[in-house]
Amino acid sequence: MASLKELKNRIASVKATQKITKAMQMVAAAKLRRAQDAAEAARPYATRMAEVIGNLATGFAGRDDAPALLGGTGKSQVHLLVVATAERGLCGGFNASIVRLAREHIRKLLAEGKTVKILTVGKKGADSLRRDYGNLIIDRVELRGVKSIGFDNAADVAAKVMALFAKGEFDVCTLFYSRFRSVIAQIPTAKQLIPAKIEATATPATSGTALYDYEPGEAEILEDLLPRAVAVQVFTALLENAASEQGARMSAMDNATRNAGDMINRLSLEYNRSRQAQITKELIEIISGAEAL
Amino acid sequence: MAAPFKFELVSPERLLLSAEVTQVDLPGTEGDFGVLAGHAPFVATLRPGIATVTKSGGEVVKIFVRGGLADVSPAGLTVLAEKAIPVSEMKADQIAAEIAVAETAVANAIGESARQAAALKLAQLKDLVGSLKAA
Numbered sequence: 349m350a351s352l353k354e355l356k357n358r359i360a361s362v363k364a365t366q367k368i369t370k371a372m373q374m375v376a377a378a379k380l381r382r383a384q385d386a387a388e389a390a391r392p393y394a395t396r397m398a399e400v401i402g403n404l405a406t407g408f409a410g411r412d413d414a415p416a417l418l419g420g421t422g423k424s425q426v427h428l429l430v431v432a433t434a435e436r437g438l439c440g441g442f443n444a445s446i447v448r449l450a451r452e453h454i455r456k457l458l459a460e461g462k463t464v465k466i467l468t469v470g471k472k473g474a475d476s477l478r479r480d481y482g483n484l485i486i487d488r489v490e491l492r493g494v495k496s497i498g499f500d501n502a503a504d505v506a507a508k509v510m511a512l513f514a515k516g517e518f519d520v521c522t523l524f525y526s527r528f529r530s531v532i533a534q535i536p537t538a539k540q541l542i543p544a545k546i547e548a549t550a551t552p553a554t555s556g557t558a559l560y561d562y563e564p565g566e567a568e569i570l571e572d573l574l575p576r577a578v579a580v581q582v583f584t585a586l587l588e589n590a591a592s593e594q595g596a597r598m599s600a601m602d603n604a605t606r607n608a609g610d611m612i613n614r615l616s617l618e619y620n621r622s623r624q625a626q627i628t629k630e631l632i633e634i635i636s637g638a639e640a641l
Numbered sequence: 642m643a644a645p646f647k648f649e650l651v652s653p654e655r656l657l658l659s660a661e662v663t664q665v666d667l668p669g670t671e672g673d674f675g676v677l678a679g680h681a682p683f684v685a686t687l688r689p690g691i692a693t694v695t696k697s698g699g700e701v702v703k704i705f706v707r708g709g710l711a712d713v714s715p716a717g718l719t720v721l722a723e724k725a726i727p728v729s730e731m732k733a734d735q736i737a738a739e740i741a742v743a744e745t746a747v748a749n750a751i752g753e754s755a756r757q758a759a760a761l762k763l764a765q766l767k768d769l770v771g772s773l774k775a776a
Contacts, residue, residue: 389655396651396719400684400712499653499723507749514755563671563685572686573710576723583653 355619366608373601380594387587394584401577404570417574420543421519426463428518432525433473434593435492440600442593443472449536450524502583510575525585526592532599534592541578644678645697647717652725666693667711676718683713688765703728740766
């Protein structure tokens with residue numbers, strides 16, 4: 349049985365931990381709000397962009413002269429995986445679940461005899477992928493010190509991807525991130541960036557039926573837009589990731605606070621028991637001493 | 642007075658402006674163009690420049706836009722800009738930063754056509770600075 353002094357120290361230390369986790373939870377809650385607002389604010393641009401590209405791309409469907417970003421290189425030998433994770437830990441299974449999904453993909457692709465290249469965004473993903481697939485990581489982007497993700501951060505990542513694509517370093521690019529469903533549910537997601545997957549937009553009322561004029565030509569516009577669309581998709585993913593991270597951290601810290609509370613209760617009970625046991629023991633000693641006289 | 646129509650200016654980070662306007666003048670890649678209500682459906686890329694927006698009330702707003710796309714549809718006009726800053730809030734160092742970004746883009750561009758495109762953007766930006774100073 350631990351001594352009284354030891355127990356007292358334990359209780360004090362768990363209490364201190366609880367204070368920290370509580371504070372982290374509140375910070376995460378505040379950051380989550382901001383991250384959600386940012387993700388919300390970015391949505392109009394992404395949807396409009398998808399609409400315009402959808403309109404343009406349907407005209408190119410199945411044509412040979414479609415831009416490479418849309419039609420792909422015609423091969424699927426070399427895969428580039430962009431794995432976006434957080435910069436920091438202490439957010440439950442957030443980083444682990446993204447990395448796990450990426451790892452499954454890597455294993456599958458390698459088993460099929462494909463070549464895999466990895467570009468990591470965020471420190472945590474790089475750290476845990478380095479152990480198994482360190483030789484596959486070709487580049488890493490760290491967002492350390494970035495307070496709130498701006499479009500320029502995403503544009504940097506997209507520029508790296510585009511530069512690799514221009515050099516013919518890969519055929520297919522897939523982005524891994526975590527979609528924010530709610531505070532308790534973040535869904536690790538894989539999204540194909542290149543060749544672009546066009547979601548059929550059902551907007552006949554606004555634009556689908558109208559005959560559009562294009563300036564310069566359709567092909568030029570599409571060529572200008574597609575790289576930007578990649579950046580927008582990366583940006584959306586990073587924002588979702590940021591919201592997911594804070595959501596995951598919030599629930600993880602909530603759990604930790606509750607666990608610390610349970611632990612304090614258990615330790616206090618033990619402390620009080622042994623204190624009483626000691627008092628009883630001392631009383632018995634005194635009484636038996638008096639009786640002996 | 643001209644009929645109003647719906648105008649939205651969106652940047653990746655947020656919806657900057659959503660208003661009823663009577664006229665919008667935009668810097669297209671192949672020349673400036675104006676949009677009034679009932680314009681034919683039209684999609685155009687933009688060069689870095691100043692967009693002039695005349696709101697229904699007659700108020701005129703000038704906004705710097707970089708790298709974008711204008712989409713005129715029967716429903717209204719949408720401008721997707723990579724960056725948009727109201728001219729009244731623009732500072733000299735922001736313009737300098739824009740030029741620095743363009744210069745690194747020129748330096749990092751891979752392939753001749755990409756380099757030319759980046760160089761063109763830089764030239765357009767420098768033009769813009771000249772006209773802003775003159776104004």
